[in-house]
Amino acid sequence: MKIAEIVKSCKLQVLSASGSLDREAAGGYASDLLSDVMAHSNKGDIWITLQTHPNIVAVAVLKEICGIVLVNGRKPEQDTVSKAESESIPIMVTDLPAFELIGELHALGLRGKR
Amino acid sequence: MLKCLRADLHIHTCLSPCADLTMSPLRIVQAALARRLDVIAICDHNSAENVQAAMNAARGTDLSVCPAMEITSAEEVHVIGLFADAGAVLNMQKKVYDNLSSGKNDERLFGEQIIVNEADEIMGYSDRLLIGATSISIEEVIAGIHELGGLAIASHIDREAYSILGQLGFIPENLPLDALEVSSRIESNQAKHLFSQISAHPVITSSDAHNLDEIGKGVTIFQVERPTIDEMRHALRNENGRRVLLEK
Numbered sequence: 272m273k274i275a276e277i278v279k280s281c282k283l284q285v286l287s288a289s290g291s292l293d294r295e296a297a298g299g300y301a302s303d304l305l306s307d308v309m310a311h312s313n314k315g316d317i318w319i320t321l322q323t324h325p326n327i328v329a330v331a332v333l334k335e336i337c338g339i340v341l342v343n344g345r346k347p348e349q350d351t352v353s354k355a356e357s358e359s360i361p362i363m364v365t366d367l368p369a370f371e372l373i374g375e376l377h378a379l380g381l382r383g384k385r
Numbered sequence: 386m387l388k389c390l391r392a393d394l395h396i397h398t399c400l401s402p403c404a405d406l407t408m409s410p411l412r413i414v415q416a417a418l419a420r421r422l423d424v425i426a427i428c429d430h431n432s433a434e435n436v437q438a439a440m441n442a443a444r445g446t447d448l449s450v451c452p453a454m455e456i457t458s459a460e461e462v463h464v465i466g467l468f469a470d471a472g473a474v475l476n477m478q479k480k481v482y483d484n485l486s487s488g489k490n491d492e493r494l495f496g497e498q499i500i501v502n503e504a505d506e507i508m509g510y511s512d513r514l515l516i517g518a519t520s521i522s523i524e525e526v527i528a529g530i531h532e533l534g535g536l537a538i539a540s541h542i543d544r545e546a547y548s549i550l551g552q553l554g555f556i557p558e559n560l561p562l563d564a565l566e567v568s569s570r571i572e573s574n575q576a577k578h579l580f581s582q583i584s585a586h587p588v589i590t591s592s593d594a595h596n597l598d599e600i601g602k603g604v605t606i607f608q609v610e611r612p613t614i615d616e617m618r619h620a621l622r623n624e625n626g627r628r629v630l631l632e633k
Binding site for chain 2 (some may be wrong): 303304305306308309322323324325326329330341
């Protein structure tokens with residue numbers, strides 16, 4: 272499923288790399304411990320988190336994560352957005368809590384295990 | 386003249402909800418002296434309300450008490466701020482209190498937060514949610530410590546919970562930390578070997594004592610003239626013959 276479809280369906284707001292939304296999301300991963308994401312996320316995952324620190328972009332690049340969704344109305348730091356822009360990592364935000372958003376993504380057919 | 390001072394720079398008091406109730410200033414000072422420590426830092430979670438009592442309790446002894454606080458950043462990374470005087474740590478405390486997550490401490494769930502004096506008499510209880518996080522980013526926490534002339538140290542980086550490596554995966558480039566702390570649960574030499582590779586920061590070890598038995602379980606030797614923040618800064622930077630050694 273393309274990120275653009277997820278953005279539309281879940282009414283996400285895109286804050287960076289809006290030119291990279293035609294990427295495919297192969298699955299999803301949710302965690303706020305970046306060390307855990309580095310250890311356990313899969314290539315092509317869309318990542319659900321509430322961490323807004325610039326390190327999330329580096330982790331996404333390293334793990335070839337297709338995009339990051341910040342939940343609960345969290346806003347990324349300015350540095351995070353500019354890094355994401357230059358690394359072409361879409362950062363999206365939603366007011367939904369993680370549990371709700373992940374439920375919607377699961378209903379769209381995305382899986383955490385594959 | 387340079388001396389080798391044995392320092393345990395991470396000790397909680399009974400103000401921290403997770404610490405043992407016996408962690409009162411007088412007992413901590415007595416335990417530190419019994420274990421031949423020269424310097425300790427009182428580091429409660431997001432508060433410094435027992436710092437002055439501990440400094441008073443050590444007055445007239447050979448022990449130096451460094452005013453300090455263990456601050457929880459917005460990323461839930463624990464950062465220790467060591468300060469030159471009680472005034473500085475109280476300034477930091479104000480900033481922390483202004484940005485601490487709201488809500489009251491539940492003693493049943495988290496533990497009591499006891500404010501005591503230098504004679505170990507109970508002066509009151511803090512009802513703030515000291516176990517919570519601040520909304521201050523790690524960069525701002527470090528900048529805040531530095532503005533007040535303090536040293537910023539990332540706590541227990543070898544643990545997953547509340548450490549910079551656990552929460553943020555790696556140490557951000559150009560983060561102006563003065564040192565990284567490894568806990569006493571891993572061998573100091575092994576720690577230095579493991580962590581010197583990922584960062585150019587100096588490494589210290591401390592006990593992170595939450596009970597009296599743990600005091601002095603992690604010791605860093607500061608080769609300095611005096612136990613001051615300026616001298617410790619030189620030691621961490623390996624300047625003017627000052628240096629730090631991890632005691633095994």
